[in-house]
Amino acid sequence: MASHHDCWQCGTPDAGSLFCRYCNSLQAPTPDYYVFLGLPRRLAVDPAILQKQFYAMSRMLHPDRYTRRSEQEKRYSLEASSILNDAYRVLRDPIARAEYVLREAGFEIGEQRSKDVPPELLEEVFELNMALDELRAGDSEVLPQLQESRHNFKLMLARIDSVLEEHFQRHDGQQDVASRRAVLEQIRNVLHRRRYISNLVSEVDKQLSSRNA
Amino acid sequence: MGRGLDDVREEARLLPFQIAECSEQVIHLQLGERRLTPPEISAQVLRELKARAEAYLGEEVTQAVITVPAYYNDAQRQATKDAGRICGLEVLRLVNKPTAAALAYGLDKRKQGVVAVYDFGGGTFDISILRLHEGIFEVLATNGDTHLGGDDIDNLLLAIALEDIRTDWSQDLSSSGEAVQTIRRAVIDAKERLSFLPSTTIEFSWQGRAYQRQITRELFEQLIGGIVGRTLGPCRKALRDAGLEPEQIDEVVLVGGSTRIPLVRSSVEALFRAKPHTELNPDEVVALGAAVQAGILSGQVEDHLLLDVTPLSLGIETMGGVVSKLIHRNSTIPASATEVFTTSVDGQQNVLIHVLQGERELVKDCRSLARFDLKGIEPMPAGMPRIEVRFMIDANGILNVTARDTRGGKEQSVEVKPSYGLTDEQVEAMILESYDKAEEDFKARQVREARVEADTILAAVDKARSSAAWHDLDDSERAAVDLALNQLQMVYHGDDHNLIRGRIEQLDNATRKLAESMMNSAVRTALKGTKI
Numbered sequence: 001m002a003s004h005h006d007c008w009q010c011g012t013p014d015a016g017s018l019f020c021r022y023c024n025s026l027q028a029p030t031p032d033y034y035v036f037l038g039l040p041r042r043l044a045v046d047p048a049i050l051q052k053q054f055y056a057m058s059r060m061l062h063p064d065r066y067t068r069r070s071e072q073e074k075r076y077s078l079e080a081s082s083i084l085n086d087a088y089r090v091l092r093d094p095i096a097r098a099e100y101v102l103r104e105a106g107f108e109i110g111e112q113r114s115k116d117v118p119p120e121l122l123e124e125v126f127e128l129n130m131a132l133d134e135l136r137a138g139d140s141e142v143l144p145q146l147q148e149s150r151h152n153f154k155l156m157l158a159r160i161d162s163v164l165e166e167h168f169q170r171h172d173g174q175q176d177v178a179s180r181r182a183v184l185e186q187i188r189n190v191l192h193r194r195r196y197i198s199n200l201v202s203e204v205d206k207q208l209s210s211r212n213a
Numbered sequence: 214m215g216r217g218l219d220d221v222r223e224e225a226r227l228l229p230f231q232i233a234e235c236s237e238q239v240i241h242l243q244l245g246e247r248r249l250t251p252p253e254i255s256a257q258v259l260r261e262l263k264a265r266a267e268a269y270l271g272e273e274v275t276q277a278v279i280t281v282p283a284y285y286n287d288a289q290r291q292a293t294k295d296a297g298r299i300c301g302l303e304v305l306r307l308v309n310k311p312t313a314a315a316l317a318y319g320l321d322k323r324k325q326g327v328v329a330v331y332d333f334g335g336g337t338f339d340i341s342i343l344r345l346h347e348g349i350f351e352v353l354a355t356n357g358d359t360h361l362g363g364d365d366i367d368n369l370l371l372a373i374a375l376e377d378i379r380t381d382w383s384q385d386l387s388s389s390g391e392a393v394q395t396i397r398r399a400v401i402d403a404k405e406r407l408s409f410l411p412s413t414t415i416e417f418s419w420q421g422r423a424y425q426r427q428i429t430r431e432l433f434e435q436l437i438g439g440i441v442g443r444t445l446g447p448c449r450k451a452l453r454d455a456g457l458e459p460e461q462i463d464e465v466v467l468v469g470g471s472t473r474i475p476l477v478r479s480s481v482e483a484l485f486r487a488k489p490h491t492e493l494n495p496d497e498v499v500a501l502g503a504a505v506q507a508g509i510l511s512g513q514v515e516d517h518l519l520l521d522v523t524p525l526s527l528g529i530e531t532m533g534g535v536v537s538k539l540i541h542r543n544s545t546i547p548a549s550a551t552e553v554f555t556t557s558v559d560g561q562q563n564v565l566i567h568v569l570q571g572e573r574e575l576v577k578d579c580r581s582l583a584r585f586d587l588k589g590i591e592p593m594p595a596g597m598p599r600i601e602v603r604f605m606i607d608a609n610g611i612l613n614v615t616a617r618d619t620r621g622g623k624e625q626s627v628e629v630k631p632s633y634g635l636t637d638e639q640v641e642a643m644i645l646e647s648y649d650k651a652e653e654d655f656k657a658r659q660v661r662e663a664r665v666e667a668d669t670i671l672a673a674v675d676k677a678r679s680s681a682a683w684h685d686l687d688d689s690e691r692a693a694v695d696l697a698l699n700q701l702q703m704v705y706h707g708d709d710h711n712l713i714r715g716r717i718e719q720l721d722n723a724t725r726k727l728a729e730s731m732m733n734s735a736v737r738t739a740l741k742g743t744k745i
Contacts, residue, residue, distance in 0.1 A: 055346065055347070055349050055351075058349065058518060058520055059349075059518055062518055062520070062608070063547065063607070063608045064306070064506075064509050064510055064518060064519070064608065065518075067305060067511070068511075068512065078547050078605065078607060078608075079549075081547045081608075082546075082547040082548055082549040082605060083549075085520075085544065085545040085546070085547065085548055086548065088545070089544060089545065
């Protein structure tokens with residue numbers, strides 16, 4: 001991507017992605033999180049390796065290290081650090097990471113789709129909404145029922161997370177772009193379901209905590 | 214600082230100064246004839262600190278690292294930076310106080326693990342949770358209250374004393390600035406004594422009448438329970454944002470004078486289930502950390518690095534007065550977000566972006582930071598222009614906005630109107646004014662110093678005129694001394710320090726023989742009675 005460019009400082013062609021390989025000055029950073037961190041484009045990421053890389057690159061790129069450098073390098077350091085921080089924040093969270101890879105691969109992951117109730121959940125969601133309405137109307141007898149469905153949905157989330165985990169492995173194992181896309185497609189559907197359920201859980205949490213308050 | 218008129222209306226009634234009328238955008242305080250903004254007053258404090266540092270170091274100080282409460286918003290940070298600029302300091306970095314404390318704390322111990330810094334000072338409360346790992350100080354979460362501190366405790370005690378006086382003396386002293394100041398001093402002393410005594414007396418006298426009231430630590434703790442309790446909510450929120458349970462905190466560090474209060478210590482201990490560290494002086498540890506950060510910035514400290522976060526979410530106003538969040542709270546800074554804007558009317562050339570800070574959903578519940586006006590957009594049908602706006606929170610926690618027309622590729626001009634705070638032009642004007650003032654101040658000081666010197670020699674000559682040595686001088690010598698004396702007295706009250714110094718020198722010359730003769734007679738007196 002942005003790794004093929006001439007050094008702004010000394011003009012060396014194909015200078016390198018972070019520092020010029022000739023004059024060692026800081027270069028314009030690439031916005032691609034994987035390229036930037038020098039990590040293979042995999043969905044399964046080892047958090048320990050990611051953290052190690054984050055700390056090591058922070059030491060090299062943080063603006064604190066560039067207070068006595070040229071204005072251009074100061075700007076690049078600010079830019080590079082903000083990309084590094086964003087990349088770390090996104091890639092350490094499996095959901096945000098998957099969404100990032102999907103978006104980069106051209107998938108649309110809008111909020112709209114997650115408003116449609118997944119068909120297999122129709123009945124349960126219907127009952128949950130009834131209970132929430134009753135709670136809002138002041139009926140506290142539905143509390144145990146709400147607690148239970150909250151628990152059920154939490155279990156569902158945990159199951160979804162392990163399914164995602166498997167998909168991640170499968171995705172990383174595919175060699176060609178087409179098969180990877182096929183897995184990404186599946187992941188997108190799982191994510192929609194997941195977002196739907198997690199929205200439900202936070203709605204229940206909100207109602208429960210506003211009662212306690 | 215960095216606050217609007219509505220924020221301080223309540224508080225202003227307790228303050229001994231007036232808010233001037235022209236305070237819509239920036240608060241102005243009316244101090245006699247002068248009107249000053251909080252950054253200008255802060256600049257005066259900084260100027261004094263700068264002078265002291267220069268006196269100690271023996272060289273000019275031009276750059277500084279300044280610490281701020283971690284929960285400070287953008288406007289408060291900007292105001293702090295403005296204050297630095299006004300007094301002629303280049304502010305290299307704003308460091309959050311708890312982070313600075315962690316830096317000082319972790320530095321010599323080479324600590325690893327998760328540390329909570331509880332910073333309860335005079336006016337603000339901060340809690341920060343950090344991971345220390347091989348010299349990296351990574352803030353995981355921060356929370357706080359920029360309006361909670363020891364001052365609130367003082368105000369409680371103050372209110373009690375004023376109420377006593379109202380009933381016992383039938384006097385209302387609450388509107389007398391001087392009386393309130395006297396009582397405030399007394400209650401602060403009592404508060405401080407209660408940190409190591411089980412009971413003490415609040416005492417002072419006002420216009421000959423003595424006030425005394427016994428207060429036990431038990432009663433004191435009942436009084437302040439609510440205030441101390443208010444610090445615990447932010448602590449729990451910070452833990453939640455860091456994704457940690459209290460048991461996962463390895464160490465707790467206390468910062469700020471109010472953490473000397475036993476109830477504060479025991480509350481912190483109960484919450485984090487760990488005995489807090491108190492071995493560092495809570496008043497100095499933050500300054501120590503700032504010094505370390507200055508070392509990092511100047512390249513003298515190489516293996517340490519602070520990774521701090523932004524305390525508040527940043528968003529923009531969208532349809533229906535709703536805030537769309539762009540950068541979430543506790544994001545490591547520098548942090549950035551890009552948003553594409555377009556026009557809604559054919560030929561529209563300006564787009565106004567309203568930036569807000571806060572955690573709530575609606576514009577009215579968040580803090581307005583600034584309005585950015587994208588200007589000079591090429592006239593096109595509605596929805597056609599694509600202006601890419603980049604929001605960047607720098608390492609100081611301050612927002613910078615840049616915009617680019619993605620169709621034309623050219624930089625788009627952005628005009629910033631801070632919601633609360635000084636514009637760049639206003640700061641520039643204050644810098645100029647402070648230069649003028651600095652010259653004035655310097656001159657006044659030199660005149661004062663010259664007069665002090667003149668006082669010394671005038672007193673000495675006065676004394677010499679009644680000594681035996683005076684009579685040893687001949688008439689012309691005495692006349693010369695009198696003339697020089699007169700000439701110094703004539704310029705003494707003028708404001709030309711060079712002239713005063715010149716006349717001092719003349720008098721010094723004219724009295725040389727007199728001084729020698731006095732010296733000799735002193736020696737003779739001293740030798741009298743001594744056998745040689």
